[in-house]
Amino acid sequence: MTDRTNEQWLVDLTGSPEAQSPALEDLRERLQRGIFYYLSRERSDLTHLPAVELTRMAEDLAQDATLRVMDNLGSFRGDSRFTTWATKIAVRVAISDLRRARYKDFSLENMTAEGDLLPASAASITGSPEPGPEATTERADVMLKIQRALDEDLTERQRQALVAMALQGVPLEILAERMGTNRNALYKLIHDARRKLRAHLESEGLSTHYMLNLFEDR
Amino acid sequence: MTTGQDDPLRKLIDCIFVSHQDEAMDCESCGCQLECFAEKVSAGANLHDLWPDVEAHLACCPDCAEEFQALLCILRAERSGQLDTSAGR
Ligand SMILES: [Zn+2]
Numbered sequence: 394m395t396d397r398t399n400e401q402w403l404v405d406l407t408g409s410p411e412a413q414s415p416a417l418e419d420l421r422e423r424l425q426r427g428i429f430y431y432l433s434r435e436r437s438d439l440t441h442l443p444a445v446e447l448t449r450m451a452e453d454l455a456q457d458a459t460l461r462v463m464d465n466l467g468s469f470r471g472d473s474r475f476t477t478w479a480t481k482i483a484v485r486v487a488i489s490d491l492r493r494a495r496y497k498d499f500s501l502e503n504m505t506a507e508g509d510l511l512p513a514s515a516a517s518i519t520g521s522p523e524p525g526p527e528a529t530t531e532r533a534d535v536m537l538k539i540q541r542a543l544d545e546d547l548t549e550r551q552r553q554a555l556v557a558m559a560l561q562g563v564p565l566e567i568l569a570e571r572m573g574t575n576r577n578a579l580y581k582l583i584h585d586a587r588r589k590l591r592a593h594l595e596s597e598g599l600s601t602h603y604m605l606n607l608f609e610d611r
Numbered sequence: 612m613t614t615g616q617d618d619p620l621r622k623l624i625d626c627i628f629v630s631h632q633d634e635a636m637d638c639e640s641c642g643c644q645l646e647c648f649a650e651k652v653s654a655g656a657n658l659h660d661l662w663p664d665v666e667a668h669l670a671c672c673p674d675c676a677e678e679f680q681a682l683l684c685i686l687r688a689e690r691s692g693q694l695d696t697s698a699g700r
Contacts, residue, residue, distance in 0.1 A: 560627035
């Protein structure tokens with residue numbers, strides 16, 4: 394059987410049970426194959442899992458994704474192939490799930506309770522055996538300036554979000570949930586914070602060029 | 612000698628300075644067209660030429676970048692025949 398056109402997918406998925414159930418099954422299968430491929434080939438954090446476990450995960454995620462696609466059929470605008478759009482939804486379902494599982498114990502309280510992250514980071518730079526003494530001093534100086542800019546220019550929420558994202562790699566989606574906002578608003582908050590920091594540091598003579606070269610070979 | 616990617620100072624500098632100066636796209640507008648971008652790129656289009664604003668957003672938004680890469684890898688696998696995409700069996 395050849396692949397359906399976009400129109401055929403929509404007709405079948407919204408049609409009579411005789412048309413709908415095979416279409417649903419085809420969609421679910423297709424999403425499951427894509428998700429399984431992603432989990433098994435692209436996720437280095439899942440390589441320790443046996444194939445049977447990955448298959449089970451892909452089945453569950455494809456099931457959820459199929460429901461999500463059906464709930465959102467009305468928002469498909471036809472700008473891409475239907476299956477590409479559906480796969481985007483599946484990818485988001487899968488990645489969201491993996492993020493939640495990985496960061497289930499993450500809380501902002503714990504993060505801030507650890508105290509100021511940056512002095513410890515500054516110490517680790519000084520302790521790094523790689524750069525020579527001059528570079529070490531230079532980096533410690535830059536770190537100090539960044540620390541000051543963080544303290545002086547950002548709101549508490551901006552600082553929290555930026556540090557969690559940049560230093561701890563916490564996904565925006567998770568941070569947004571914990572901070573009681575949404576990802577888009579959080580992205581804008583962080584974007585604003587970056588701009589303020591860049592302006593502050595540039596006014597102190599730390600240009601983008603200088604900063605990006607700090608870690609080049611010397 | 613270069614210091615590792617996990618150096619905290621480097622992470623901060625990347626976060627503050629790597630982002631595009633005029634980057635204005637947000638997650639919503641990026642996300643609602645992600646399938647179009649990924650589909651074109653999987654067919655050989657160059658993100659940098661076609662949508663520099665999207666490229667800039669992906670460079671400073673790890674969440675959107677992760678989702679874009681995941682979608683792209685699946686589309687590429689489909690195109691190259693690594694995934695059986697025939698709708699029936
Ligand atoms: Zn984004």
